[in-house]
Amino acid sequence: MSIIGLVDCNNFYVSCERVFDPRLEERPVGVLSNNDGCVVARSQEIKDLGVAMGTPAFQIPHHVRRQCILLSSNYTLYGDMSRRVVATLRDFTPDVEVYSIDESFLGFDGFDLDGLEDHCQKLRYTVRRNTGIPVSVGLSTSRTLAKVANRIAKKQAVYEGVCLLEPDATVTRHLLERMPVTDLWGVAARTAIRLGELGIRSAWDLRQANPKRIRKHFNVVMERTVWELRGVDCIELDDMSKPKDNIMTSRSFGRLTGDKADLREAIRVHASRGAEKLRRQGSVARAMMVFLKTNRHREDLPQYNPSLVVPLPRPTDDSRIIVATALRALDAMYRRGYLYMKGGVMMLDLADKATLQHDLFDDPQSDAERARNERLMSVIDKINREHGRDAVSVGKPRAGNAWALRCQHRTPRYTTRWDELPIAMLR
């Protein structure tokens, strides 16, 4: 029997902040999404105050808000801490699949089942010691059950953070019977309603359902969930190192704006970020989509959500071509009289740069020019890697622009910036 583990960092973003600021311990702490919009990570204490995942910050009742510490998100810090956690996991098994910034699946093929829980306790202890981050471990024979086990490990103190669920054990049945389907990986509200219509409410009901019937009413994904609940490992994770099929960069603006110059800057920045991401994964795009959105929550304002797909003159990763194309698309879509809230670009129809055949109709004389452009782009990327993003950019954003992010409560990038290192006071 081959065992899969799921390691999940507890309240990850909050835990990262607490590593560097112990005053946050035992306090209700929340981390906000971009633009300080919604609560996307919560400490146990803030959960206990009834603040739900995804709550807009301004909707938290005042008397609750006063007790909370709300921080802007510091993705540079979380990304670096995540990398450190994964590095420690690799000391405990060679088979690590990074699933998200705070979760990894571990393969324990060939490990002795009897010693596995102890091994994982040691893993928890070591991750905590090396990084300061608390983690929980769920163990079973499928990823879906490992997720279930992880949830139990977190919730039930007797497990001390490590829970092994054998698919056919009585205890597993009892746990699944008490678990609503919405707690399962891959089942959200919409699907839960439709499952309810078939009389399927608990995770156990779903496990006992006829896989073919589930497939008929839903799809192959849901059928696989049934098998997974029975302990059969049948969900392949997509290879995270695989290049993306689409590359999106977009952001809500700091405040609403109808100013075309503001929008041009925003689109320019997103287009050149998109080009950078293309180069990093070694792809070129054949087309791109540019879009704008007004604020759908403001029913008192006129709404306009245009998007335009435009082909690129040739498959490219050149920031200047991509920016120029995006700006032309913006000009074509822009209408006066609307207040826009968000804008962005999506790079489409990507191809692997190395294997792409050069267009037969390409002007052969452009080869030298293309080589020059390549060198320019790689120098820009190198400078930005070494001196921080936006050290060099296509055009310089104005200060105080409407689209710039709000992040009033961001903590220092303790681990990645020399000038933001934590300071230890010795007495």
Next chain:
DNA sequence: TCTGGGGTCCTAGGACCC
């Protein structure tokens, strides 16, 4: 005043072909 960002997979339906 203030409501995230980035991605995947699947299915249905239309266009098109022979």
Next chain:
DNA sequence: TCTGGGGTCCTAGGACCC
């Protein structure tokens, strides 16, 4: 006057994930 059937490819939209 009669007007098939099977296949592929593409796109839009839905649902889900963290």
